[in-house]
Amino acid sequence: MEEVVGGEILQPLQDISSGFETEIEEASSSNEGTCDENEVNYNNLDVSEKKLESKIGMTFSSQEEVNEYYKNYARQEGFGILKRTISHDDDGNVKFFTLTCCRARKSQSIGMNLLKSSLSIKTECPARIRASMQKDGKFRLNIVKIEHNNTLSPAKTRYFRSNKRLDPHVKRRLEINDEAGIGLSKNFHSFVIERDGYENLTFGGKDARNHIEKARRLRLGVGDDEAIQQYFSRMQKRNAQFYYMMDFGKDCRIKNVFWTDARSRAT
Known part of the structure; x- marks a missing residue:
């Protein structure tokens, strides 16, 4: 987004935030195994064209490919997913991360769950995958648990938050x-x-x-944003203590407007 401060447009800062939580879980070595690695590309895969499987040893070229694959797999099977854990090395590179069934956490008290949809109640579901970065930079699934302790709903997958998207x-x-x-x-x-x-x-x-x-x-009418900015500019010329800031989105629409004068600052 762009900001206009005192009539000048400031360049936006880049977003460098991570989309994952940083809760760390210890891996269970009893669930790890070996098999022939088959590199796959599941980006933009239509799940109606191919029956997806989830197994140890599958490799992906990036973290995003793992996310897209498991989202498609979950949509096929009838559950939502959560980005549960992630671990970084000293250089900030991802070592491994875990994606789980959306019902993986512990359930809350019965009183609080009465108002919740049956699709969102937590059951400590064990279904999950864990992907670790290899020396070549690819990600390999080293933990795969496909069993759920709740009823899957393929016909209702569009209601899960992880599957909702407005392009x-x-x-x-x-x-x-x-x-x-x-x-x-x-x-x-x-x-x-x-x-x-x-x-x-x-x-x-x-x-x-x-x-x-x-x-x-x-939404503003045609020219309204310019009229507001011109008005603020006139006020600033009349009063050096007048300050304003206009926050614009990528579509050039005003998102936020802030202004203050000497009297407001004094209070």
Whole structure:
């Protein structure tokens, strides 16, 4: 995003945050084994075209490939996944990481679970994979547990958080249809028809509604952002103590506006 401070545009900082939790678990050597390594590429794999398997010894060219593979495998079998643990070496390189069934953690008290969906209740499910980086930089599965202690739901995989996704072109089309005055129900249903059913979507009606509501809050009329910036510039010329900052997103829409004057600073 870009920031305008005192009428000047600042360059955005790069995001260097990690997408993984750093909870560390000890590996169980009893679950490790050896077999012929078969390198695979599961990026953008259509799970309807091939029955995925999960076994020790599978190798992948990157951490992202492991993530994509296990997400597709989970969607095929009927469960969601969590990025559970990760370990780095002294140089910051990933040594190993663990992906688990989304019900892997301990369940909370019965009273707190009453309001939760049956799909989100934790059961300490043992299903998981662990991938370790090899000397050639590839990742090898050295722990694979496929048994679950909960009921799998292939028909409901789209409801799991790990499987929900709003692609950029979907977001843009939702916004365009909304700006054209098309109602939410008709807007969402157009995707259902296009994908031949709800089960083929990577998002639900609630996800579409949340995105449209967010876009509406950020939406401004043509020229409104320029008018606001011109007004703040005039105020700053009149009062040297006047300060403002405008936060723009990648789509050039205002995300946040902040301003203050001498009186506000004094308080």
